[in-house]
Amino acid sequence: MTVPIELIYRYPWLPSLKEFFSDIASKPPSEFISTIFSETFSEEIQERLFEIFKAAFDNLENVSYYKLDKVNVYLYLLLKILMVVLDNKIITNKIANLYSKINYNDLIKENDYNIYSICEDLKLDILYSDPMEYGVNILKDQRELLKTSFRIYYTDYLKLISNLHDEYRKLVNNALSNGYVFIQKRSLIRLIQEYIRNKFEVKEDKASLESLKKELLNLQEFKELYENILSQWELKKEVFEYSFDISFKEGADISNTFPPCINEILSKSQEGQNLIHIERLFLVFFLHALNYPVDKIIDIFSTMPDFARDKTAYQVNFAKKKGYTPHKCTTLKSLNLCMAAKYKDKICLEGYYSKKQDAQKKIKHPLFYVQLKQFRASRKENHPNNNLKNNNERK
Amino acid sequence: MSENKLLKKLFQAYYRENKSKIPIVDLLEHREFGFIPWDKQIMIRHMAFKNVELLKKYLADNGSRHVYSSGTLYLQPDNLNMNNKQYQGCDLVIDIDVDHFETPCKTNHDYWYCVECGKSGKGMMNKCPKCGKRKLRNLNWICDICLDIAKRDIISLIYDFLFPDFGIDEKDLKIAFSGHRGYHLKVENKKMRGLSSGDRREIVDYITGSNISLEILGLKNLSLNLSLLRDNIGWSKKIILKIEEVLKNYSNDIIIKLFKGKQFGLSNDTIEFILNNKQNFLEILWNIEGFGPKKWETFLYGIIKEIGIRIDDPVSIDIHRLIRYPGSLHGKTGFKVQELSIKELDTFNPLDESNKNLDPIVFQSDIMQKIEILEPKVPATKIKGQTYGPFSQGEIIEVPHHIAVFLLCRGVAKTA
């Protein structure tokens, strides 16, 4: 059984693509690329492509120009080839996040039956039935009957949630009966989004990757396209890297005083990897404690696969109002968030010498790490540089 | 060492004469085998057999002390490099062994001795109470009460979790008595084999009740009638039903014992409060005056532990583990690792089994044998309805062959 072709136009990542577009799906990449550039829609497809890259580089959650037609199929295939050739983890994550989000927004509008067909096409073991009750949800004094038409086999469920670490998705916190997990349509679509995201993962080995790259870059039009994207990226990259630099003290960069536990989370987010709840909380509390501007904190989260600006803004502001302090080292260690060993960080591993107490002391709090580093930096400034300054002044 | 030679001979003879009793595991040729021999304290790994006949021959030739095969399937199971074995998938393996949890009778039959300070005592201990070191030598004994508890756990695992929740097909289940203090269970099906270690962690959490969120399950800050959650599918229903079972069906004496135990760790006052307000506890959650949120949580997590199955987590999560081969002999007891169908499990009694085909005590014989006890204290052993011991160091005893084999295997005696 295959899905209707309209669904393929909308969702070209569906396995049935091969049935409908057997002519292009079986072509070697270079031939496929040549075809694209000789088609009448060649301009059109490039326009759409740039739209996507621009949005991805700007960490937007949607694109203004996106059509669910036949060209969309070519667009998807071209995107995938580009990911292989670009071979850049950060770009891939950004594109995968954006593309899967766009699809999520379309999937949400589909009727139940189409969602079911899509799952079937993905070879997911799904039961679709009249809505079934599986419990009550009690919030305050309200009770709400939990009902759904969808159940998913637990092995498929587990595979799809493997990168999503939310507590409410854990199997133990879900309704499981006879091998099937009761799942709300929205959650199911979120899992499909995850499937789409993973579709962009580059799996080719280095050698075949290089030869493919060489082959494709021989095509003049493709080369231009590729270089265009790369230069856009170079431009944007700087903005990304700067967006982390703490500038709460007008111009002073203190990001190099961050402890390993924070740096790890920041680099994860920079790569567009999902952060688990506790990592997000810790990061927000930490940055708030340093008075980091709220909109910049939100920007950091904009690379997340499930980023929604309103929601994040609300949560970040809420945390600010509450004034929570970030977790201390022992807590972070027990949560496996301490990265002292991974980064072989001397201060974290060995502590520091306290003159006052004449003893080697351990770092107990990541905020203290920042203080210590700032203190050390200021001392450095005070020694050699100070002399210079003084000399200059005397002159 | 001469004891080991003797035992090796016995094992070789057993494997020679009982070839037909060695079962074939599914896809045997894709599994890695491991053996512990009698003469060295090593594991011979990365072995593979094209068919079961070759395995039988190996066993008859070597009479290995312990025999293991992987739950994992590889294209090249005998490749020495893990990365080159070409992983194809892994069965779900579940191990329930009383070594890993408290049973009421352990104070009668388990001894520990601190290598560091010399203190010794009875029961389950992993840290010396005197010097705090973890260098304990344990002498853990078999006992039918312990084995019965393990059996009840495995039955509950099957009937309360694997069948109703996971919908596991009976034909995919392989159950075995481990030959010592527990049971193994394997789920052999294609979909299960494809799961990663992380996915298995989720299954383990479900079976043990770890990482449950009371809030998500609707068990928090709830002032409504408890019975509302009775029809919820999943853990919330299990919890409600358990509360009802405990408070309605258990006698006060048993409740007190349960609530005082490690799983609940409730204070006397709290227990008294619950017993005096049983009816309230059967009707509502959280909103009971005099019973704060902290107490509720302790109570509910105790209930969860009471429901969860005490499995050895790492065994199920690890996708490269070796487990005892069914039909092989356990080198610490001389008992057979006995495969069982669910029906057989029901009436199975490892230390006194009447069905000859299922009897793990394969060396049973009335022939008496003289041995000398080496260990300071050896707990009583009840096998085939007869109790032998306790014994103490230096004693020379005459016991039936299978008891002698057992004590020699345990390394607490030598031939006299």
Ligand code: SF4
């Ligand atoms: S020692 Fe503390 S500051 Fe350093 S990485 Fe660990 S948790 Fe962070």
Ligand SMILES: [Zn+2]
């Ligand atoms: Zn001690």
Ligand SMILES: [Zn+2]
């Ligand atoms: Zn016992």
